[in-house]
Amino acid sequence: MQSLKDRILSEGQSLGSGILKVDAFINHQLDPQLTREMGEHFAAHFQDYGATRILTAEVSGIAPAYATGLVMNLPVVYARKKKPVTMNGTTYQASAVSRTKGDVVTLSVSSDYIAPEDRVLIIDDFLARGVTIKALVDIVEQAGAQLVGIGTIIEKSFEGGRTLLESLGIEIYSLAIIDSLDDGKIKVR
């Protein structure tokens, strides 16, 4: 997605330790048209995968997942990082260690919003080490649903997430791939 790559190069910042700051258009502020375009790209790529539901993780996955759900006309479920009091009943849970925040995050999804007959498309903001997406995959498996694809806005190829997820045999589609953040320089594939 060229407009995204341009934006990463013009407004992204490499903060060191492999951290890419894209707060200007993904993680803190959203550009409505860029986000819409992300949704259109995900929807076009996965249109023939028979998805019945989109799953993402709060916080930064919500906007691109919703933008995709809007085009595909699919419900979007966002896994909660802190189980709210409204989440009663059976809950699927899986944990991941967040590097940008440094703590263990347990994702929770109510069994009310993911069914065994669902075909689930996972959408998230980053594919880095793949641990958050792996937790979402675990939740899909706990629900007995079928995972049909994984879409991420930005993949950091040097952090191994694709390798972690490859054994699933599932299509992984990233809108932009970053091959290096060394020396403060962002190298977009």
Add this chain to the structure above:
Amino acid sequence: MQSLKDRILSEGQSLGSGILKVDAFINHQLDPQLTREMGEHFAAHFQDYGATRILTAEVSGIAPAYATGLVMNLPVVYARKKKPVTMNGTTYQASAVSRTKGDVVTLSVSSDYIAPEDRVLIIDDFLARGVTIKALVDIVEQAGAQLVGIGTIIEKSFEGGRTLLESLGIEIYSLAIIDSLDDGKIKVR
């Protein structure tokens, strides 16, 4: 917004202690068309207020704020509840006590994404006691920006949020108003 009121009555649940569960279409799962419609209603209501930016709070404010930003073609900023490592530089902060989660939440917004010349429209999921929205208002004031309106999906009129915010002299628009959750019954105005 009639479709929202219908949905609250058919799928909302009064859990006691004034808590309304709307996880099926706001707080855990999103209905793409209903969310789109919310954005259209907010955009229509506030179209002449000269907003230049939309401000919300993660998590559940993001989808309706983005849906509004998409129609109004405005950038959407979501205040972070846990300051991520990417949020360096000047940050505006304000605190609120979350009742559904029971702890103090400090909202953070980078000064990079809200400017003194901004005219800010606040969009959030609930207006209950008004403390989260009040924290967002504080952040707008810290930035020296002008608040032009407040839009919420569901207002619980019996929790006093509108009274708390009324002294601001700002338009507060809710898509649905709940007048009572007593005895497990949802009374929509």
